[in-house]
Amino acid sequence: MATRWICATLSPVLLILSLCSFLCRITTSEQPAVQILEARELLYYTSYSNVQIFHYNVPVLTYAAVWEFKANISHYCSPKPVSVYLQYGSYPVVNPQNETFPRGFHLRRQHLHHVTLLTNSETAQLNISCPLSGDWYAIAFVAEKFDNIVQMGSYLPCQAWLTSNLITETVEEVPTLSPGQPxxxxxxxxxxxxxxxxxxxxxxxxxxxxxxxxxxxxxxxxxxxxxxxxxxxxxxxxxxxxxxxxxxxxxxxxxxxxxxxxxxxxxxxxxxxxxxxxxxxxxxxxxxxxxxxxxxxxxxxxxxxxxxxxxxxxxxxxxxxxxxxxRKSPQLLESPQTLKYATPNPVFSHIDSCSGCCWKRIPLVRHAEGGNFAFWYVPWSNNRGTPFLNISTETTTLTTFEIYPVRDIGGTLEVTVALPVTINITMNNISLTTCLEYGIRPSLSENGSCRTGLEGSVNTSTATNRVLTMVVPFPEAGMWYLTLTPHCYFQEKEGNENEVVDVRCYANTTSVNLNVNSSSCVENNCGDHGKCYSYYSGGFVFSTCVCSSGWRGWGCTDDTNAVSDAQQLLEVLLLTLSNIAFIPAILLSVYRLHYTEGLVYLFTMCFSVLYHACDAEVYNFCMMRLSVLQFCDFYSVILAFWVTLIAMADLPTTLQSLAHMAGAVGIALAVEYDRTGLWVFVTPCGIGLIILLISWVSYHTR
Missing domain, CATH: 2.60.120 (Jelly Rolls)
Structure with a gap:
């Protein structure tokens, strides 16, 4: 049965791969490789913490890859849309609810793919020709909310599941070219x-x-x-x-x-x-x-x-x-004379037409801490590991740093370039063009601007222009390249206008502050309206912000649906002060000599006030742990119903004492087992009503 299912599943895929092989006319492996991932439950997307991560490994020399996704849902629920994002090297960075990102975020992803499907058990395919070999990651979530907010236990929850598999076709043999050997x-x-x-x-x-x-x-x-x-x-x-x-x-x-x-x-x-x-x-x-x-x-x-x-x-x-x-390439020993060594050349020469234009390369040193995604790179220079370095004003400087697979990709990478205030600008001002690229050295134009990669610039004209921060969420694993291209100019003021004149740099070198670091979320924090958490999914850990008060976005900076502070304060006051309605019940209980019931009502009022005051997002006050206050609130509320029904039943003193103790112990057990369940409230109230009816019937039949 399993073999028949696999054959039926692979039939359309084999047809696609065979057609591609016919068009390319290349020698391929006899049978495609199949990776099948187990089904995972999907959640509705409210923040990145709700995604499920799927991991795939694409073999070397793969010329065709087919990802298949199939989603289903509980049979009593209507189909819902599911979004799947696929990314090479790291987790996809997405904003499905059109949230804004913090300033300076690098969002360009060359290998990001997207597919949507319904939870109707129909297969959706994603075909990628000649994918990069190595780690590919997919995230999936339900794009539409299941149901409105209802009492837990009063309905059957909708559960959506996603299964996926990867089918790859590889090339059998690829001849290797040795340098200098036709x-x-x-x-x-x-x-x-x-x-x-x-x-x-x-x-x-x-x-x-x-x-x-x-x-x-x-x-x-x-x-x-x-x-x-x-x-x-x-x-x-x-x-x-x-x-x-x-x-x-x-x-x-x-x-x-x-x-x-x-x-x-x-x-x-x-x-x-x-x-x-x-x-x-x-x-x-x-x-x-x-x-x-x-x-x-x-x-x-x-x-x-x-x-x-x-x-x-x-x-x-x-x-x-x-x-x-x-050792890197054995073929190099056979013809060492074919290796040409280039020397640094001025940065303003035409790079593409100059085969010998090498840039000065400054290595970086990696440091790491014990926390998740906590590492940083600083220049290795004469001052041994400080973020300051001296670069030439006549050539481009190249630095590289590596992002390790799995353990580095779940954080946020920040590259900060700054021109120190100690730079002498009496003779000329200095500007610095940066270019950040993943996987390959950036290509620069004649004036040093980026043809590929993420471009940024700093200059000495003002204090705010001296610092540049480039932020890369979930950076792809592998080598990253950063170029620093200096340029000198003189700024003349004529009337109300400033004229900028390019000049030759007075000094041969200039100081630069370079810091490459990684942390959870955005510098381990999410502003005033969110908290940074680390989550596990599919065996992989990642950090994300969980926002509050209606704020959204990667760093909780999107205030489109934000709730004002005044409104939040009003909500907290109304929710907590509404509990003063217990005061008449407490006074009446004491007046009628029902001291046990009055004490329970007093506890209910106090714990409800303290719990809701602690559970508020912004204006909160916690006397003790939230979990303790939550238990006491739920427990005292249900216990108040119980003692009220027992008091109304007018049982004999012995039975009333027994009912109070049995209810106190039973309700405590039920609340600890499931505090939000419907039956935790219905069961003691139902038993209390039965006792009340039996008491009244027996009283009137005597």
Whole structure:
């Protein structure tokens, strides 16, 4: 039965994968790999604390991945919409209720996908061509509230569940290109290649030589198109932002087809060669690396050794540079002369056309605490770990830091760049352009602005402009790159206008305060209208703000539905002071000599006031723990009903004492078992009414 169900489920998926394989005409594995996740209960979304996290692992060399989601709900409930967000490297950052984010938040996610479905047991699919290998995370929640607020126990709760599975298809073999060594090829269909970029690789040149079609074509010299992509196979089905297209069809007769690209350091990079025409092509392909020389010793430096399947592991490096390169990629030993070493060049040269323009690189040192997501990076400079560093005013400075999988991704990353007030600006002002990018070195324009990545700037014109903070919630695991590009200017005031004139920097260096740190929520707090909590879901921990008083958003900064302080104070006063209505009942009980009942009413009034005063969100007062006050409030309320009914029954003194003790013990047990349950209130009241009726009937029949 289980085998039949799996086959029926995989049939449409296999059809999709087979069609994709036919279109790409590549060699794939015989059977797709399937990851099936167990069903998880979904909650209605009020804050990020209500999401369920699902984790998937995409194998290396995956060219097609299909995620399948199926949701169902209790049979007596109507179908509800379910939202599923899928993200590579970390948890998706979403605002399904259109909440606003705090200022400075970096929200761009290159690999975020979204799918919606109903809880009607119908399957929804999400197809991704050539996904990045590694950790993928999905969050799911019910997008529509189940029911109105009703008494617990008076209805059957609606429960929604989500099941999911991942089906992947991988490429069996991908030839490896060694630097400086041409690889002769003869292909008539698309073909994959790969190369491993060592540490500090500035650029990689991909060159195709001796390209000719069989039979020889007269109109096109080289009918080939190359797609180059770091860390994942290039895709021809979906648009991918991080892949480069190289067209060799316009190559002139006798010329080589070549292009220089930015690779991902210490990772596999992949090339897809496509044949434009239905013919056989002969060519030779090779790659050449330009590697930057080290400028400073990196205390966090490690060696990354690629394994056969594409996975990597890390080990400390206590060897020289030549030995390190050989351990990273064994092919480098075969042709060490192919490694070109570049030197720093002025920042205002054209970077894309300059193959030797390396930036000065300053390593960062990682520090960590025992708490969740608590770590920080500071520059490793002559002052050994302080946030101040000196950078050149003539070149761009590059720093990198790593976000570790699982343990680092559930917090909030903050990158702070500041120009100290001690900088001398008598000769010229200084501005600093920053560019933050994930996974690959940012691409800059001639003036130092970002072509890719998150851009920011600081300058010495005013005190507020000296500090820049970039906030990344749930940062993706992997390497992050930050560039610092200085620029000097002189600000002249003519009348009411300021004229800014670019000048050459008077000093060769300038001081910068750089701090990269992570914490829960936003600096471990959520402002005045929320609290920061850590939650577990699917074995993963993450931090989020739980807002109060109608405030919403990632940092409880969205006041669209906020309740004013005056209204909150009025609500608390009305809720607590309304308990003075017990005073007439207390006085009447004492007057009629019902001291037990009067004492219970007094306790009920006092504990109700204290509980509601402590349970308020803003204006609260807690004499003791909220759980204790809640128990006393619920217990005394139900006990007040019980002693009232027993008093009305007019039982003999012995039976009345027995009823009081039995009720006190039974109600205490019931309230501790389920304080908000309907039957906790109905059962003692029902028994009391039965005792009252029996007493009245027996009295009138005597």
């Amino acid at each position: 690889l002769p090829q003869q292909i008539s269909a698309p073909h994959y290649y790969r190369f491993y970029a060592p540490r500090d690789t500035w650029s990689v040149t991909v060159t195709v030589t001796s390209c000719a079609s069989i039979p020889v074509a007269t109109d096109v010299q080289c009918p080939l198109v190359f797609l180059v992509r770091p860390k994942a196979l290039p895709s021809v089905v979906q648009d991918v932002l991080d892949q480069t297209v190289i067209e060799c069809t316009r190559t002139s007769l006798g010329a080589d087809c070549a292009a220089t690209i930015t690779s991902s350091d210490e990772n596999w990079n992949y090339i897809l060669v496509e044949v434009v025409r239905n013919t056989t092509i002969e060519f030779s392909i090779q790659v050449d690396f330009t590697v930057c020389q080290e400028t400073e010793k990196d205390p966090n430096k490690h060696v990354t050794v690629p394994r056969a399947g594409g996975h990597t592991h890390h080990t400390e490096a206590k060897v020289g540079r030549k030995k390190e390169l050989s």
